[in-house]
Amino acid sequence: MASASPPPPSTSLTSQKPLSSPPSQLPLRxxxxxxxxxxxxxxxxxxDYFWFQGPEKFFKTRIEKYKSTVFRTNIPPAFPFFGDVNPNIVAVLDVKSFSHLFDMDLVDKRDVLIGDFRPSLEFYGGARVGxxxxxxEPKHAKVKGFSMELLKRSSEVWRRELLSNLDNFWGTVESDLSKNxxxxxxVPLQRCIFNFLSASLAGVNTSVSPDIAENxxxxxxxxxxxxxxxxxKIGILQPLEEIFLHTWPYPFFLVAGDYKKLYNFVNDNAGEILQLGEEKYGLTREETIHNLLFILGFNAYGGxxxxxxxxxxxxxGDDSGLQERLRSEVRRVCGPGSGSGLNFRTVNEMxxxxxxxxxxxRISPPVALQFARARKDFKISSHDAVFEVKKDxxxxxxxxxxxxxxxxxxxxEEFKPDRYIGQTGSELLNYLFWSNGPQTGTPSESNKQCAAKDIVTLTACLIIADLFLRYDNITGSAGSITAVVKAK
Known part of the structure; x- marks a missing residue:
């Protein structure tokens, strides 16, 4: 696919609620x-956004007030005394209007990762990363091509490094459970993620630098x-959060020492990857390093x-029998008690x-807010109306x-583990947008869809499969494990 645009909004879903009329049949409002x-x-x-309501209630109350999923409002941050940030937005809060964010003919993605606010370029060594x-912009194709090539080259070591670091991760969890x-x-999970990403994306084992390996x-x-x-929104004591965390942008010098160490780690050890960026994609060494650090740190590790x-x-935390069903599927496909049959091909069968x-x-997208700027005047449609959007x-x-x-x-509102199984479930993937585009889309140099869209989901599948090859059952929450029952 040449773009990440979803199928036409008039597409209907078997056994699902059909999407509403096409734009030509909707009233202009x-x-x-x-x-x-x-x-x-x-x-x-x-x-309201940070303190009195929180992000979700902020948007919900305005949907109810305006009887519309498309409306104008303000969104943080706004630094009236410390920076020139325009908080004015057009909120698009249903699948149909939201899908316009991925139509590159309609929208511009320049400097809008966090809305109108962009951290100082000092955070990226002065480079505007991809x-x-x-x-x-001509450089976008170079950086996106470099990103996709990184993932392609790392595919052979990705599985090996992930499973090796999962051994260490679960070993730490079991050791801690034996004492508490x-x-x-x-923390063990973040160590695992950082170590396997460094080896997979940068081609560097963190053991070459004790400081990086530890910190x-x-x-x-x-x-x-x-x-x-x-x-x-952090959720600490107000009004302290509002006064000290949301009133001004923070300067790079607070983390300059950390970034310099990470830069040196890549510069000194990732020669093959840096050569790829320079020779094949026409990036300077500096641009290659800063883009590699952003891909590794912000995109991959952060996500x-x-x-x-x-x-x-x-x-x-599930008590519905889901673990038993997952365990059965994993062991049926891979064979019980062994990770030898665990790879991207086998998890794709699960x-x-x-x-x-x-x-x-769907329920917990890693990036809550998505932004884009209107490239021109155009009409945007929700399920029940059409609205005029102005350029910029x-x-x-x-x-x-x-x-x-x-x-x-x-x-x-319900978590349905079987939602995406079968023909109906496959059609719903057209409307799963976590990757800056539909799950059925194809990342390319001409769109902004996450280059790692497929490898992220397959990696998550590998982690689940590995878990149920190790354990019959685990108990815990989104932060701690209270019990594990090893596989018999």
Whole structure:
């Protein structure tokens, strides 16, 4: 596919609620909502978003108020005294309107990863890394091509490094459980993720640098946190959070030492990958290093650190019999008691495992907010109306609500492990948008869909399969394991 645009909104789903009429049959409606008075409007919306309501209620109350899933409002951050950030957005909160964010003929993705706010380029060594480039910029094709080539080259070592680091991860969990009633697994999981990604993407085993091996994951955590904390609800004591975390962008010097160490680690050890970026894709060595660090740290490590605890917690906390069904499928496909048959091909045969991964991505998408700027004036349609959008307006979708669109998903608030099984389930993948495009889309140099869309889901499937080859049952939550029963 040349673009990540989903199929036409008029597509109907067998045994699912059909999507509404095509745009030509919908009424043209004046877009509701407003930005309020200068300074006061954005401030009131910011307090609602971070403090009084929280992100989900913020959007839900406005849907109810305007009787529309498309409306104008403000979204944080807004730094009236510390930076020039425009908080005005057009909210698109249903599957049909949200899908416009992936039509590259209609929208521009330049510098809108976190809305109108972009952290200082110092965080990336002064380079505008690929995620901030629009598809019309010549360098985008080079960086996207480099990203896809990294994944292609790493496919041979990805499985091996993942399973090797999972051995260490589960060994740590079991050791902690032998001493305590519960084992917090977030830190061991982040170590596992960082180590296997370093070996797979950069081609460097962290053991070459004791400091990186011990602390690299923490360096990435700090680097990520300083960039995104002004836009993120933390949930600590208000008004301290509002005053100290959301009032200004944080400077790079707070993590400059960490980033320099990560830069040196890549520069000194990832020669083959850096040569690839320079010779095949025409990037400078500096550009290659900074893009590699962003792919490894922000895209891969950051995404997995958010998504995998949701996945493990969902399975560990289930009491519906799902674990037994997953265990049966994994061992039927791979054979019991051995990981020798575990690979990308075999997990691709596990329908229930894949469906659980997809459903977790629907309920808990790793990236909640998606943005795009109107490339031109155009008409955007929701399920029941059409609205006019002006050139340069910023569109914003809150994916946890979009992915619970009752016009598309039956019982949208319910976690259904079998949702994506069979023909009907396969059709629903057209509307699973976690990867900056539909799950049925194909990442390419001409779109902004996540280059690792397929390998992310297959990696999650590998982790589930590995779990049920090791254990008959686990108990826990999205943060800790309280018991494991080893496979007989």
């Amino acid at each position: 004046k877009m509701p909502g407003s930005y309020g008075l200068p300074l006061l409007g954005p401030l009131a919306d910011r307090l 995620v901030y480039l629009d598809t019309t 009633d519960a084992a917090s697994y977030i 690299g994951w923490q360096m990435i955590d700090r680097w990520l946190a300083v960039q995104i904390v002004p836009t993120t 997995f650190s958010v998504f995998l605890p949701s996945l493990i917690g969902r399975i560990a 329908e229930l495992v894949k469906s659980v991964v997809y459903e977790t991505l 307006e910023l569109l914003c979708g809150y994916q946890p609500l979009v992915m619970r669109d009752a016009n598309v998903f039956d019982d949208p």
